[in-house]
Amino acid sequence: MTNTENFETISLELRRGVIVLAVLSLLGEEQYGYSLLKLLSDQGLEVDQGTLYPLLRRLEGQGWLRSVWKIETARPRRYYVISPLGRKFLPDLKKEWNGIVSVMDRILSDKKERE
Amino acid sequence: MRLIDRYVNEVGKRLVLVKGHADIEKELHSTLEDMLEDRAQKAGRPADEALEIELLKEYGTPDKVAQTYNPHPYLIGPRMFPVFVLLVKIVLAAIALGFVIATTMQIITHPPATIMELLKLIGQGLLNMLSGFIAGFGNLALIFALLERTTPASELEFGALHKVGSKFTVLHTADEGERWDPQTLMKEPEPQAVKMWEPILAIVFTLFVIVVFNFNRQWLSLDYTAQGIWFVGVGNFISGKTGSIPLFSEAFFRWLPLMNVTWLAEIVLNGMLLRSMRWNISTSLISIGTKILQILINLLLLSGPFILGITADALAASKLMNMDTAQTVSTALRTAMPIVLGLGIFGKVIDIGQAGYKMITQDRPAKV
Numbered sequence: 434m435t436n437t438e439n440f441e442t443i444s445l446e447l448r449r450g451v452i453v454l455a456v457l458s459l460l461g462e463e464q465y466g467y468s469l470l471k472l473l474s475d476q477g478l479e480v481d482q483g484t485l486y487p488l489l490r491r492l493e494g495q496g497w498l499r500s501v502w503k504i505e506t507a508r509p510r511r512y513y514v515i516s517p518l519g520r521k522f523l524p525d526l527k528k529e530w531n532g533i534v535s536v537m538d539r540i541l542s543d544k545k546e547r548e
Numbered sequence: 549m550r551l552i553d554r555y556v557n558e559v560g561k562r563l564v565l566v567k568g569h570a571d572i573e574k575e576l577h578s579t580l581e582d583m584l585e586d587r588a589q590k591a592g593r594p595a596d597e598a599l600e601i602e603l604l605k606e607y608g609t610p611d612k613v614a615q616t617y618n619p620h621p622y623l624i625g626p627r628m629f630p631v632f633v634l635l636v637k638i639v640l641a642a643i644a645l646g647f648v649i650a651t652t653m654q655i656i657t658h659p660p661a662t663i664m665e666l667l668k669l670i671g672q673g674l675l676n677m678l679s680g681f682i683a684g685f686g687n688l689a690l691i692f693a694l695l696e697r698t699t700p701a702s703e704l705e706f707g708a709l710h711k712v713g714s715k716f717t718v719l720h721t722a723d724e725g726e727r728w729d730p731q732t733l734m735k736e737p738e739p740q741a742v743k744m745w746e747p748i749l750a751i752v753f754t755l756f757v758i759v760v761f762n763f764n765r766q767w768l769s770l771d772y773t774a775q776g777i778w779f780v781g782v783g784n785f786i787s788g789k790t791g792s793i794p795l796f797s798e799a800f801f802r803w804l805p806l807m808n809v810t811w812l813a814e815i816v817l818n819g820m821l822l823r824s825m826r827w828n829i830s831t832s833l834i835s836i837g838t839k840i841l842q843i844l845i846n847l848l849l850l851s852g853p854f855i856l857g858i859t860a861d862a863l864a865a866s867k868l869m870n871m872d873t874a875q876t877v878s879t880a881l882r883t884a885m886p887i888v889l890g891l892g893i894f895g896k897v898i899d900i901g902q903a904g905y906k907m908i909t910q911d912r913p914a915k916v
Contacts, residue, residue: 466575467582482579483608483616490568490617502574510582511575 465510551600562614647677747818794857813838
């Protein structure tokens with residue numbers, strides 16, 4: 434593996450960790466897969482469809498999301514929305530995330546001071 | 549049929565065993581249509597086949613897409629693998645023991661009249677054992693593959709299998725932290741440590757080999773009685789021996805001085821191990837050197853004249869088998885001998901390679 438490939442893998446792993454939280458947060462309103470993908474991209478989080486769709490299925494399997502097929506245009510689309518269970522745990526996840534961010538901020542700023 | 553339809557169809561073929569695969573296909577189709585439409589709008593061109601090709605190329609091969617939906621990429625995943633390996637060892641050992649006992653009992657209760665019958669019996673026993681191994685391994689793999697796919701992770705924490713001392717213990721995640729004592733690690737043998745009986749046994753065995761090959765060659769023979777009973781090495785102690793065939797030819801004993809060097813090196817090596825009770829750089833290097841010399845001897849034996857004294861003429865002279873049978877046995881031995889020597893070389897090369905690699909990468913001496 435080249436250094437660039439290593440960097441990309443590490444960067445991908447970092448992003449993967451936050452996708453669940455981003456998806457749950459954005460699914461307060463119904464979205465179908467592709468619209469969610471675009472929404473994430475518009476917010477600055479590029480997610481590969483090969484990561485997003487299996488994740489949506491997994492979260493639905495775990496009961497954190499609900500989905501329903503709708504025919505609005507020429508084709509049917511599967512819409513996802515956060516479930517009551519997902520809604521219950523979302524604040525805790527956000528709290529966890531804020532904790533991580535402040536810890537990382539501290540670590541990174543300490544590092545800057547040391548440098 | 550459009551390219552997108554064919555593509556979804558191809559992905560679907562790879563997902564037949566995945567739960568809800570029809571739903572996945574439907575959603576994939578819908579997504580690809582959305583993406584195509586979006587792309588066409590942005591490019592200001594029709595959603596034609598060229599655009600479909602462009603999109604599908606970016607989306608990835610059907611294999612890659614199907615793989616992302618596969619919740620069980622392994623036949624037996626990491627949480628169950630340690631238990632699987634443990635059970636395979638137990639089951640295969642039990643099967644081997646069972647067949648050895650069964651074959652031995654058969655030989656004792658119905659002694660074979662000729663060496664050919666004995667070989668046939670042993671060969672049959674080995675074949676049965678091999679079938680048993682395959683069946684045992686296959687059944688275990690099948691059971692574990694099914695468990696992997698049907699048991700929720702929360703119910704089966706096989707990943708929490710620990711070796712506590714010398715025993716395997718299944719600890720569940722909830723109490724794992726409380727029950728596992730890091731001090732048990734001290735009970736684990738160090739990788740470089742040597743058990744006392746190992747070098748002692750090696751020295752005794754090597755001395756025995758030196759004595760037999762140098763001073764008691766008559767033990768290295770295939771002896772027989774008029775009743776057609778064959779013995780290896782112990783014929784001199786059996787009454788009624790009518791003849792014997794040397795196991796090895798002169799071509800073999802030509803290299804005896806070189807073999808003596810390797811045996812003496814083994815004794816020195818094991819003496820050093822007995823003193824230090826652990827592998828270090830010197831003992832590892834001596835062991836590697838000895839193995840290189842043993843490979844050389846095997847190569848010399850392979851390239852020279854036939855090393856066994858059991859020839860068709862000698863077997864036929866026993867009058868216990870006809871010339872045809874004697875030739876069959878002799879041909880079998882001539883075919884098997886290079887394979888045995890070749891496997892010996894292969895095994896030693898692997899040992900040396902592993903030891904060398906460990907010495908270089910781990911910066912510590914390796915057990916050879």
